[in-house]
Amino acid sequence: MKLYEYEGKELFRRGGIPIPRGRVASTAEEAYSIAAEIGKEVVVKSQILQGGRGKAGGIKFASSPEEAKARAGELLGQKLKTEEIKKVLIEEKLDIAEEWYLSFTVDPAAGGPLLMVSRSGGVDVEEIALKSPERIVTEKINIFYGLMPFQARRAAFALGLEGNKVSELASLMLKLYRVFRQYDAELVEVNPLVVTSEGEFIAADAKVIIYDNALYRQKEFVKGPERFEDEREYRASQYGLSYVKLDGNIGVLCTGAGLTMTTLDLITYYGGRPANFLEFGGATYKNSYYALEIVLSDPDVKVVLINTFGLVARADVISEGLAQAIEELKPKVPIVASIRGTGEEEARKILESRVGLKLFPNVETAVQEAVRLAGAS
């Protein structure tokens, strides 16, 4: 679950990490009073979840409370990169000398946390990493004893820091690592980490992603509908299903991420276009009723393709849910299915006898038929 900048900064504040003075506002009036409180030039930052706000015009400067109110008024309620701006963060404008980069994330190859820090931060950091990887300093962290002070210092020395700056940056890293651990984050990123002209480090931005599967124990975070790009995605998430809207016309329901992706690949291979990604394997196979209901609710869908080859996802249980959905929702579009795996005999009985669904013997034939039907419609 991605946090908004202002939410991430609240975690930073609790962790003792320096952030700019400021607060979040939902109205232009609030923006005015926060700017007045700050009493100097401020930044008005649109709170959306996607990156690239600055280039898209979502960040404005204001030299007076009146101006802050005006800028906030312009931004609030607007759409920025498909998202509606519901809040703006009003912060003191920093006296920026340098823009650095600092993050904690998971190094999949090592299977442990990874510190990355660079004196070259800002929007171009990825390009810098590609062209001059030596400018990104990394430390692999042992999850059991965590980031050690010597590692934080070592990273600071590797950046060429000296004197007090070493321990200041090291201390900031140690605090940020604690945020990463405490909140089950998969990413804690500060970009830019600003060095002010007085030489202070300040986290000018905050990108925090809480790992979805840890939300059950991170109870202060609730992944509400505003965090999803599509209403169906949110609804699917309520049933533990991964749904992503795509721009084709073949509605897809599959078990397992691998088979789902392969089904999309095969649709493309045979010249069709998938309308969505939807995976309902694993622990959520019992929600096949809702899976079909969500796919059918998409008006772009001209044909539904169901591919399962379940292991834990028992074909009989899946088919029970599908049969019920077909009986109740009476779909107007054709359904093509290959249902295999644990319990496939019972599945065949349920679907063929109860709702008259003819099953295809394998994935490829089902895909080919779905593409044919979608093209014919």
Next chain:
Amino acid sequence: MKLYEYEGKELFRRGGIPIPRGRVASTAEEAYSIAAEIGKEVVVKSQILQGGRGKAGGIKFASSPEEAKARAGELLGQKLKTEEIKKVLIEEKLDIAEEWYLSFTVDPAAGGPLLMVSRSGGVDVEEIALKSPERIVTEKINIFYGLMPFQARRAAFALGLEGNKVSELASLMLKLYRVFRQYDAELVEVNPLVVTSEGEFIAADAKVIIYDNALYRQKEFVKGPERFEDEREYRASQYGLSYVKLDGNIGVLCTGAGLTMTTLDLITYYGGRPANFLEFGGATYKNSYYALEIVLSDPDVKVVLINTFGLVARADVISEGLAQAIEELKPKVPIVASIRGTGEEEARKILESRVGLKLFPNVETAVQEAVRLAGAS
């Protein structure tokens, strides 16, 4: 640093460990109002650092606030086992069905934390451990990932628990372990861990020892003079010296615990009696001035024996302090010394020329001379 029961229970309360309702009182009037608040039969528990309070008469029961006031009045200000009772803990009287034992300490052999739990608690637990060691259940803990729930459960099953009781006790253990870790404890002991007649677990006593060398980072605990049995012990501790008063007449100053103990052993071997244990080696050798001053302040001391064979404790630095103390304090008792180790040449010069102290060539001859002088006095 040993904590008083009421201090230990405050840590338990913060850690979510069930403790009896109650508070600490410094006056009989406070005792009255706490007992009135509790509104049922209470226990009045003398707050001293030594064990065996109950047998010594330091724990009383009271069935009314008036009685609680009377009992508190009797206890406060009295001496109990060499300690003055300055506070009493007023607590609800528990409806005790069983008395169990639970502790976390350090297993020196394994070098890690150790959980010990038994259904046979109370004052006889040591005897039970000796006679029926199988009634003490233990779990060795990995310091990096800490007590795991499965270990806590395993211990509970080993005690023969069933159903909810397993997870209740396991949860209490996990919380208590957190107290052990969070406060740098060398011991966290609950004896008795009471099982009430309703089947609830309640920590009826709390023995917590914070490791002295961790007090620098456990800033809420300050080891004041009330924690020492002797004023000289407290004064010595202020200079980082370990001083223990003994009942002989030979004042002892040595470097290193090993040489100090050997010197005491040799004094005894040659028929003398040491007046104290005092070690000023290691990082505190620069405090030899204060070491001598403290030993000399003991009126029982008839002769002072100084044995050093320093490594990090440089003989020259030690001798500088000793010479200064002799010059300023002009001791009336004879001083016998063997000063060896790093810097011994300079040491000899300082002590022989500046304060006319004749040095003995080794520990044994110095001890023999000190015993002779002590006997002759």
Next chain:
Amino acid sequence: MAILLTKDTKVLVQGITGNEGTFWTKHMLDAGTRIVAGVTPGKGGKQVHGVPVYNTVLEAVKKHGAEASVVFVPPAFAKDAVFEALDAGIKLVVLLADGVPLHDAMEIRALSRQLGATVLGPNTPGMASIGQAMLGFIPVWLTDVYRVGPVGVVARSGSLTNEVCSHIVAAGLGQSTFVGLGGDPVPGTRLTEVMRLFESDPATEALVIIGEVGGTMEEEAAEMIEKGEFTKPVVCFITGRSAPPGKKMGHAGAIITMGKGTVKGKEEALKKAGAMIATRPAEVGKLLKEALRC
């Protein structure tokens, strides 16, 4: 022979009394798995399909010498269950749970490496040595999908494995051992670690790698083949060419990946190392036959 698991491996089922645990214990027993004990805290003394149940793993290990464990507990308790197994000396743990917190997965991998044990998962369908034993959710009784043969199979995804394996059998071949690594970001065991085992397994003559978009496991495999550390024929099927782009992991994700992780990049690396690439599951059988010259 086989890797990690044979018909003689003494197996423990953690969470045996739950619905899934009970259901799949039956299937595992039917597949020949030597299940010696089950564990569910508080259910000690019961039996499930004739298998004795204990309160703790240590007890089950002491009484029955269990060597491997398959873990059917919910994600929130997965770390504790795996630690309990590893603490008791179990050297192979199959962690099926889907939804294990990332930080728990990191701790699981750290402890298993520290102790020299193998953890498959989280979020794995399990593993099977065909004709001998099965741990987890593999429908080895489907004779048109699983048959004893010379092909080792390793995959990140479960249901796709069934699809690919059905094409292996359709080609007249069969499998030695199938290993599911699990689909989570930090699996307990990585692809190359399993390849090392297949390399020295006499029953395995060729390897099928079922990979997917993202991560760098397939690239590591290519490197291993290129270094000559894996010498048997390899057929790969990599899925996810038309997958929607994953959640963007800030800049950090991109910096770590450094442009790696695409299906195309993985295929090129593997091809360059000498592996054969199937563009559809149906091609896997044909390529295997070529590779094994049968």
Next chain:
Amino acid sequence: MAILLTKDTKVLVQGITGNEGTFWTKHMLDAGTRIVAGVTPGKGGKQVHGVPVYNTVLEAVKKHGAEASVVFVPPAFAKDAVFEALDAGIKLVVLLADGVPLHDAMEIRALSRQLGATVLGPNTPGMASIGQAMLGFIPVWLTDVYRVGPVGVVARSGSLTNEVCSHIVAAGLGQSTFVGLGGDPVPGTRLTEVMRLFESDPATEALVIIGEVGGTMEEEAAEMIEKGEFTKPVVCFITGRSAPPGKKMGHAGAIITMGKGTVKGKEEALKKAGAMIATRPAEVGKLLKEALRC
């Protein structure tokens, strides 16, 4: 030969620029120790007695191949310094600091065992292979205390070691290696672990154990001798017969100790195992001569 440390061991000094670090670096160099580098964060680029100083241990290890480290940092930073050394691959760490928190000491021991490294201390005077090299605070230049010879010495206390060693030299003998375990409750290395090294050291013909009241290290040594895992002659001096009773560690301390830990108990256990017992330091020399029949 010797154990753990020879004249060829490449040594790093952590905290080299502090007062103690600088003072003792001189003495260690004079004793022949091959000090290749020093580390003090923020002082990289300086020199101390001709030894180059770096900001990090890793840098010093990479540039000079340091194998052992002697740590002169204050107790509050000891854990970090030892972890830094172990992380960089150092296999012998001498931790001199007196006053290290108990929980830090537990973590240090846990990590050193996990990595198969040896940490001496905290609160150790160090160690020396006589005539070759010295790490820490051992006054090896006192020729009436330290002389090359066939006697291995291991102790929990520093200044008592000097006393005992002077009697070894007075008896016409000398030492191979002296190892100080350190006087804290959780030492990084235990007595029996050092005995294992002395057992296989050809330069050591007999062992002097300088023990003390409390703990169970001497009892473990007796058990080791009794099992035949240590076969060389052993002379023990155990101090603390008239020591004041230590702080009472609740009931837990007594339960763990189970009556062990007294000087008398230790002496009896060691005697029963076949070791010789000196009742005063002055007797050590005589007993050694008997043991070595010289």
